Amino acid sequence: MESGLISIGKMAEMSQLSVAALRLYDELGLLKPKYKDPETGYRYYDTAQNARLDMIAYMKELGMSLGEIGDVLRKEDIVLIETILAQKNEQLHHQMRALRAQHDAVERAIASIERYRKSPVQGTIVLEYIDCRYLWGIPCTENFYESGIRAFEQEQASLRQALLKRGFSQVLSYNVGTSIRKEDFVAGLFVPQDTFVFVGYRDRLRLPDVTVADSGMYACVYLNSFDDERDCAARLLEHCRAQGWTVCGDYFCEILTEFNVFDDSKRSMFLRLQVPVSFDK
Numbered sequence: 001m002e003s004g005l006i007s008i009g010k011m012a013e014m015s016q017l018s019v020a021a022l023r024l025y026d027e028l029g030l031l032k033p034k035y036k037d038p039e040t041g042y043r044y045y046d047t048a049q050n051a052r053l054d055m056i057a058y059m060k061e062l063g064m065s066l067g068e069i070g071d072v073l074r075k076e077d078i079v080l081i082e083t084i085l086a087q088k089n090e091q092l093h094h095q096m097r098a099l100r101a102q103h104d105a106v107e108r109a110i111a112s113i114e115r116y117r118k119s120p121v122q123g124t125i126v127l128e129y130i131d132c133r134y135l136w137g138i139p140c141t142e143n144f145y146e147s148g149i150r151a152f153e154q155e156q157a158s159l160r161q162a163l164l165k166r167g168f169s170q171v172l173s174y175n176v177g178t179s180i181r182k183e184d185f186v187a188g189l190f191v192p193q194d195t196f197v198f199v200g201y202r203d204r205l206r207l208p209d210v211t212v213a214d215s216g217m218y219a220c221v222y223l224n225s226f227d228d229e230r231d232c233a234a235r236l237l238e239h240c241r242a243q244g245w246t247v248c249g250d251y252f253c254e255i256l257t258e259f260n261v262f263d264d265s266k267r268s269m270f271l272r273l274q275v276p277v278s279f280d281k
Contacts, residue, residue: 002034002046004046004047005035005044005045006044006046006047007042008023008043008044008045010045011047011049014050022043022045026043028070029070029073029074030052031053031056033045034046034049056069059072063092064084064085068084072084101200104200108175112257115256115272116270119270119272122222122223123221124221125219126219126221127277128217128218128274129215129217130215130216131215132212134199134210134212135177135198135199136196136207136210137179137194137195137196137197138159138196139193139194140155140192140193140194141155141158143191143192144192145191156195158195166207167206168207175197175198175255176196176198176254176255177198177255178192178194178195179192179193179194179250179251179253180193180250180251181250182247185233185237185275186237186247216248216249217276217277217278218274219236219240219275220272221235221236222271223270224269224270224271225269226269226271229273233251236275244280246277246279246280248276248277248278249276250275252273252275253272254271254272254273255269255270255271256270257269
């Protein structure tokens with residue numbers, strides 16, 4: 001055995017690794033000891049081999065697996081390193097987009113629950129300023145106001161499928177709504193136009209045909225039941241007329257949050273019905 005070699009324990013201590021990790025590196029061919037005692041099986045290392053351990057640690061920090069690191073070390077191919085890192089880069093971008101979407105969903109959920117806690121008594125009509133929002137949706141294929149909740153569930157399922165096909169997480173589909181064209185709403189016709197999701201500023205760049213709900217004053221009413229939407233929406237329209245407010249955009253039914261965690265027999269929704277209004281001066 002050469003002089004100056006150190007035991008596997010000393011090498012592990014110096015490199016901040018475990019003895020088990022060094023044994024694994026030996027088995028995988030990532031780092032062979034300078035000397036292995038044929039009788040005892042003890043491994044001995046040269047301190048200069050820390051340079052290889054530093055390179056292994058660096059590649060692990062870049063997200064490379066031990067198998068990928070082994071390929072690079074065996075082939076000594078700089079192009080292979082570039083190819084692997086390019087793949088890792090794309091994976092990281094995908095993970096970052098997913099995390100941003102999850103973070104946005106968490107913030108929306110917190111805001112929705114807070115809005116629920118602070119909302120007026122169910123059925124009370126209020127006037128609210130609502131910021132600009134981005135919407136993406138698909139046309140409704142059935143009038144669920146006539147057909148009922150099962151038709152509504154089918155529309156929501158179709159929306160989720162459309163989102164998943166475009167690479168979006170299902171979590172986005174928990175901030176949904178439906179719309180009625182202004183002309184139909186003003187005429188008292190309950191014919192759903194689209195089912196949609198509210199998307200963030202970043203997501204709108206990845207989806208085609210995103211529409212904008214302008215900021216402004218909205219006449220709103222809150223309720224806890226899908227079954228009461230039509231009656232409450234009709235009351236909302238009558239209230240706007242009585243106040244002399246002009247409906248100036250499409251009607252939205254927004255699902256602020258759901259409470260199925262408390263009742264698994266049906267979809268329990270907290271809704272905000274809303275329509276943009278303008279005032280004669």
